Amino acid sequence: MLPSPWRSDFPALSALDAEGQTYLDSAATAQKPQAVLDALLGYYASGAANVHRAQHLPGERATRAFEDSRTRVAHWLNAANPAQIIFTRGATEAINLLAYGLEHLFQPGDEIVISALEHHANLLPWQQLALRRQLKLQVLPLDDRGEIDPGPARELIGPRTRLLAVSQLSNVLGRWQPLAELLALARTQGAITVVDGAQGAVHGRHDMQALGCDFYAFSSHKLYGPDGVGVLYGRGEALARLRHWQFGGEMVHSAHYQHADFHGAPLGFEAGTPAIASVIALGATLDYLGNLDSAAVAGHEAALHAKLLAGLKAREGVRLLGEPQLALASFTVDGVHNADLSHLLTEQGIAVRAGHHCAMPLMQTLGLAGSIRVSLGLYNDGDDLERFFGALDNALELLR
Ligand SMILES: Cc1ncc(COP(=O)(O)O)c(C=O)c1O
Known part of the structure; x- marks a missing residue:
């Protein structure tokens, strides 16, 4: 039931089988298709070389492939210009870059607005910036479904708001957030807008010009690409306000003992040797994804998700967190500790995530110590869910 036509593209799936x-932990990191493994091996096997430095053939070839990936990412996001794409180590580094690169724009008493569901990657950099500059961190509350509530947002996003940073899709609650409304509110106040696309980028293509945020961050490894590389997209005027934050090779026009003249975006924000192989393989990842029938992928994922929700809802004592719309479901079971359940699922070969999912304040808000999260990739199939439910029933029988 519900076979995945793409499963055989991913060698790891047969190895794991x-x-x-x-x-069932693709929201943490996704497996990689053969095309991505080929791109990684192809770069190393044909001669590794540093980028933007060397005039020799391998150096030129690496630089061309690296910049080609930037162009493909720009195209994927419908960015107007490849120079709006900064390669980072991941979404976390992209958001940290912003929290340092924008610091000079804040005065004591200014406000940063985030939401109650943020991953630590989109909470701690802003919290620490607020502590450094004596800012106020405002937290937008959620409704029962797990969506940021636009009502209180209309109150909390005000004239003191200098920056809004919110997730596109929650890694715990699996719901799209009302970005259009939130970004419009922030724009009315002249605030900078940051979207954490770490989970959202995986589901469909997102048009940056239509979305209209100042910055958008995601990680390649959740998008079936290699780890060690992420993307920070920035709108032209917003990028121009960024101050440099890491300093080193290949980010200057000229350097002197007492001063230096830095490049703008993107190279000015990519100091040092980047993750060359990973950046090149990210380009191959987007080619792979771009060649899939996106409606078929979305249909398959929706059918799997519906089966996951139906199976969880059918089991006594299982409580879903919010009302997930896609990709994942987090749940607790009455009278059962998530760590015990996770242990028994692990023993039966079920790879799911248990705990706070790097969203401790959200768990505190929900009054939970943690939960189990099942998350799906395009390679999962109905049999994976049958095995999960079989293991869940065995575990619950033992624990009750
Ligand atoms: C919503 C969200 N934001 C940010 C991150 C951080 O991503 P990374 O660890 O790849 O930098 C994650 C990772 O789980 C996430 O789910």
């Missing part, structure tokens, strides 16, 4: 492992 052979080990008796059912992988």
Whole structure:
């Protein structure tokens, strides 16, 4: 039931099958298709070379492939210009870059607005900036479904708001957030807008010019690409306000003992040797994804998700967190500790995530110590869910 036509593109799935492992943790990191493995190996096997430095053939080839990836990312996001794409180590580094690069724009008493569901990656950099500059961190509350509530947002986003930073899709609650409304509110106040696309970027293509945020960050590894690389997209005027934050090779026009003249975006924000192979393979990832039938992928993922929700709802004592719309479901079971359940699922070869999912304040808000999260990739199929439910029933029988 619900076979995935793309499963055989991912060698890891047969390796995991052979080990008796059912992988249901793609929101943490996704497996990679053969095309991405080929791109990684192809770069190393044809001669590694540093980028933007060397005039020799391998150096030129690496630089061309690296910049080609930037162009493909820009195209993927419908950015007007590849120079709006900064390669980072991941979404976390992209948001940290912003929290340092924008620091000079804040005065004591200014406000940063985030939401109650943020991953630590989109909370701690702003919290620490607020502590450094004596700013106020405002937290937008959620409704029962797990969506940022636009009502209180209309009150909390005000004239003191200098920056709004929110997730596109929650890694715990699996709901799209009302970005259009929130970004419009922030824009009315002249605030800078940051979207954490770490989970959202995986589902469909997002048009940056239509979305209209100042900055958008995501990680390649959740998008079926290699780890060690992420993307920070910035709108032209917003990028121009960024101050440099890391200093080193290949980010200057000229350097002197007492001063230096830095490049703007993107190279001015990519100091040092980047993750060359990973950046090149990210380009191959987007080619792979771009060649899929996106409606078929979305249909398959929706059918799997519906089966996941129906199976969870059918089990006594299972409580879903919010009302997830896609990709994942987090849940608790009455009278059962998530760590005990996770232990028994792990013993049966079920790879799911348990705990606070790097969203401790959200868990505190929900009054929970943690939850179990099942998350899906395009390679999962109905059998994966059957195995999960079988293991869940066994575990609950033991625990009750
Ligand atoms: C919503 C969200 N934001 C940010 C991140 C951080 O991503 P990374 O660890 O790849 O930098 C994650 C990772 O789980 C996430 O789910």
